[in-house]
Amino acid sequence: MKLQKATYFALYAVLELAADPARQLSAVEIAEKYGISAHHLAKVLRGLGRAGIVDSTRGVGGGYRFAGNAKRLTLLDVIRLFEPLGNERSASGEQHPNNAAGRALKLVLNEIDEHAAATFRSITISTMLKIMAQRLASEPTKETRRPRARPEGRGSGSRTGSTG
């Protein structure tokens, strides 16, 4: 499954801002964290602002804040702002030949799209933040990550240190 670049940017921005709704961040700050184009992200953030998902403040010290309901807003809600999904895609131009092969292929692709849409619809921003926190907690930090045990060095596996 591959989403368009603008959709990924929107999801990054929403997750970043929703993690601390009181915090205000500029497009540049978010872009630097995710290594993405600040110019492109600014356009995406304007789209999120029009949808009421983020609030923006202009001027020095200005930026964006999460304005949605993290327990209600789903991944699908955000994705749909930037690209069609599932059956909407065929309505927006993706055509298959009107023959047996085209119709059979469409049937299978629709099945996949329906699964994808149901998955995106079922995951709220709040659930995503929980998944992120869980993964962060289960990943070893650089400080505590242990190097792989070397066959020749009996004690090498017990040393702590950064492995990059």
Added chain:
Amino acid sequence: MRQFAARAALEEKTRLKRRSKTLPAAEPEPGPRIRPAAPEDVRSIIALDEDVTGLAKPRYWQDLYERYGSTRREGRFFLVAEGEGRIEGFIIGEVRAWEFGSPPCGWIFAIQVRPKGRLKGTGTRLFAAMCDCFRRAGVEKVRTMLARDNALIHSFFRSQGMMAGPFIELEMSLD
């Protein structure tokens, strides 16, 4: 089933460790008490289900109670959430082994919360209690199946930390 009981002590020891694998959900506010279903609860369960689905199924729920609640069979659990003198919700599950080649795991096949009592942590409480039952029974996975278009219940299970499992459900019309 004896092997599940034998593993229960070990499960308890590692319970806290394994709990850290579930999503760090906020602790639900003080709410209904979770307890095994009793015969007098069946009438409330039928009414609650009718309230949610619009269809009264008294024989179905009576039958489920007899199979999962009344005899307290090993690996079968029928729990209710009781608050302010009424049933706020219920959950049913059982340990199933080797279906579709799967090692023993817990299956949740019914959960409902009174519509006006939702968003108060009752579903989370019922889910957590059922997971505890499964842990004590010695299983390490909990599964469920739901309608793809049921966004409400799908979101609920996702919020509890459930993800897509290794099985795919298939069907065909027998025309």
